[in-house]
Amino acid sequence: NAGVTQTPKFRVLKTGQSMTLLCAQDMNHEYMYWYRQDPGMGLRLIHYSVGEGTTAKGEVPDGYNVSRLKKQNFLLGLESAAPSQTSVYFCASSSPERGSYNEQFFGPGTRLTVL
């Protein structure tokens, strides 16, 4: 079991470039999330998905798009990167099964720098 994996681990972009971050989970979880984490701030939810083919906006969705075409994958896209999007991005998944805490399991993170 790999758990939650993220690709790439590091990336440097120039302002205006685009990229896609890939998240994959092998735990058959229904829910998946994309967060960003900045120094001195809590994790902030960008977008989330409660099932294949569904997505919803979180707290800070502007400048990002997502897709959940397969249950195990959740993609985060930046169409035109800006320096304000320099951050560490975490993907997480969870399963609202009866009797579980529905705790979130996190990937290792992607460190993105936008110049």
Add this chain to the structure above:
Amino acid sequence: GQNIDQPTEMTATEGAIVQINCTYQTSGFNGLFWYQQHAGEAPTFLSYNVLDGLEEKGRFSSFLSRSKGYSYLLLKELQMKDSASYLCAVIDSNYQLIWGAGTKLIIKP
């Protein structure tokens, strides 16, 4: 607005006990999590409280008082590997997780 407060940083000595507090003001309450995050790594689940009282799990315990909007994480017999950030997160009425900024715990020998 929704708010979770934790101390920014705490220092403790190896072998000692430390209590990390978390106060919250959220629209509704459906549970509270504590996560541990080592520098440069992903957060990992520590504990979950939904009812008032103390939950003990080895060296770590978590306490909740819903009427006071208050929780704490108690770490006993501190080890150097406990140096990390500890994140408090509350599930609100919409079943969204609201995260605190985290408490950086520094353990000194």
